[in-house]
Amino acid sequence: MANGINISKLVNIILLTFLDSFPYMVLALYTFRGHWRFKKNISISLLCAVAILQMILVPFNSYFGNRDNPYFDIFLSIIQIIFFFAAVKTSVGKLIFTVLVITNLGTMVVAWAECLVNIVFPNHSQYKFDFTYILFTILMLIFLIPVMYMYIFKYISSPSEIEDNSASESEYMWNYLWIIPAIFYLIWVYHLYSGNKYHVDLSNVIFLSLINAGSLIIYRTIIQTVQLYKKNTALLAENHVLSIQQLQYDSLNERLENMRRTRHDLRHYTSLLKEIKESGDISELDNLINMFTKQNMLNQQLIYCENEVVNVVLALYTETAYENNISLSVKTNIPKDVFIDKKDLSVLFGNILENASDACKELEEDRFINLTAIYNSTDKAPHSLSIIVKNNYATEPSHTESGIFHSTKHSGDGIGISSVRNITEKYDGASTFTHENGIFTVSMILYEKKSKQYG
Numbered sequence: 001m002a003n004g005i006n007i008s009k010l011v012n013i014i015l016l017t018f019l020d021s022f023p024y025m026v027l028a029l030y031t032f033r034g035h036w037r038f039k040k041n042i043s044i045s046l047l048c049a050v051a052i053l054q055m056i057l058v059p060f061n062s063y064f065g066n067r068d069n070p071y072f073d074i075f076l077s078i079i080q081i082i083f084f085f086a087a088v089k090t091s092v093g094k095l096i097f098t099v100l101v102i103t104n105l106g107t108m109v110v111a112w113a114e115c116l117v118n119i120v121f122p123n124h125s126q127y128k129f130d131f132t133y134i135l136f137t138i139l140m141l142i143f144l145i146p147v148m149y150m151y152i153f154k155y156i157s158s159p160s161e162i163e164d165n166s167a168s169e170s171e172y173m174w175n176y177l178w179i180i181p182a183i184f185y186l187i188w189v190y191h192l193y194s195g196n197k198y199h200v201d202l203s204n205v206i207f208l209s210l211i212n213a214g215s216l217i218i219y220r221t222i223i224q225t226v227q228l229y230k231k232n233t234a235l236l237a238e239n240h241v242l243s244i245q246q247l248q249y250d251s252l253n254e255r256l257e258n259m260r261r262t263r264h265d266l267r268h269y270t271s272l273l274k275e276i277k278e279s280g281d282i283s284e285l286d287n288l289i290n291m292f293t294k295q296n297m298l299n300q301q302l303i304y305c306e307n308e309v310v311n312v313v314l315a316l317y318t319e320t321a322y323e324n325n326i327s328l329s330v331k332t333n334i335p336k337d338v339f340i341d342k343k344d345l346s347v348l349f350g351n352i353l354e355n356a357s358d359a360c361k362e363l364e365e366d367r368f369i370n371l372t373a374i375y376n377s378t379d380k381a382p383h384s385l386s387i388i389v390k391n392n393y394a395t396e397p398s399h400t401e402s403g404i405f406h407s408t409k410h411s412g413d414g415i416g417i418s419s420v421r422n423i424t425e426k427y428d429g430a431s432t433f434t435h436e437n438g439i440f441t442v443s444m445i446l447y448e449k450k451s452k453q454y455g
Helices: 007-031 040-064 070-087 092-120 131-156 159-163 167-177 180-195 204-262 264-280 280-295 308-323 342-361 417-426
Strands: 326-332 366-375 384-393 430-436 439-447
Touching: 007 040, 007 070, 007 131, 007 159, 040 070, 040 180, 092 131, 092 167, 092 180, 092 204, 131 204, 159 204, 167 180, 167 204, 167 342, 167 430, 264 308, 308 326, 308 342, 342 366, 342 384, 342 417, 342 439, 417 430
Parallel strands: 326 366
Antiparallel strands: 366 384, 384 439, 430 439
């Protein structure tokens, strides 16, 4: 004894506090290792600081406070949750989902440790901070944490997901999926602590473990569903790129065919010119010129910028605008090599111009699309790409309170605008979509990341 404090008990309290918090915080951090908000050394320092803080607070409360005070346990949980939310950068729904699953894991470890102590060392079961309880807690952690990681946490997040522009498409799903582990958490709490029973018997723990096993299957199904949704979204983006390439290929083939026809008919045009010259009827000459120009689109601009991908998309939608009597104005200076991935560029410009073209087609007349894309050096980043697109429309766009626009082609939310948002966020940028007085405006800016150069 030292000043009325049992050193052995104090060590047990500190060790148990460590086991009740540190392994779970490590599991959470490792799961989201590609999404840490701070640098590695800062994140690890924060982890150690939180663990040390808890190892100070719990012994203090045990000796000088109310050991069974539920509000103190809630306070400790809040500290861990604040650390987790501060250290990890991902959607709030996914964070809540992870915290609840980890909490359920911790509850199961506590239940089995208490149960095994009660079975193997019944004389020690009344002591919460006994070494036997610590022993079985360690055994349960050694068994359960690897199993839980391999079956659940390994798939919740991946280090490369932050670079995946389709990842954000599924983020809104996590805003509701956390409710499922929350329900299982309530089941655990009710069965474990109803009637103020601290110790649990074997049948109760087995029953709850079966419930937990079922919950794990549900968690795994949820994660697989989200992953499948992300893959489908990525495939939609890929298909959009392929469709643009196919349309451009068809357009080039059509131009080649027009050139072959023109060359084949050149003798006929020459004969007509001779006849017009001899007859002196200038009106026929105007008709011939107009027919030749329309057939070969000689008044259509072919080169807009040095970037091949952007130029292909702009050339394609120039033809779409020409065929649908849409006045298309383009101002751009995008160079050949930029920091934005080619697929992202194609999806970005393709979605914007496709939506603008579809909106204009509903108008009877005075259709227009104005596009300005400026590539610059900035103070915030080595380079930036700012894009502004304006078009008029007939049907007033509708959107949810959170700003998600409804699709005009199918029921549900629009995928095009969502893809544009995801790409701008991928490059640390921002995008806005406004509509007023019959004009829809898309504004966005993308920044080159200083830590990584894109080809």
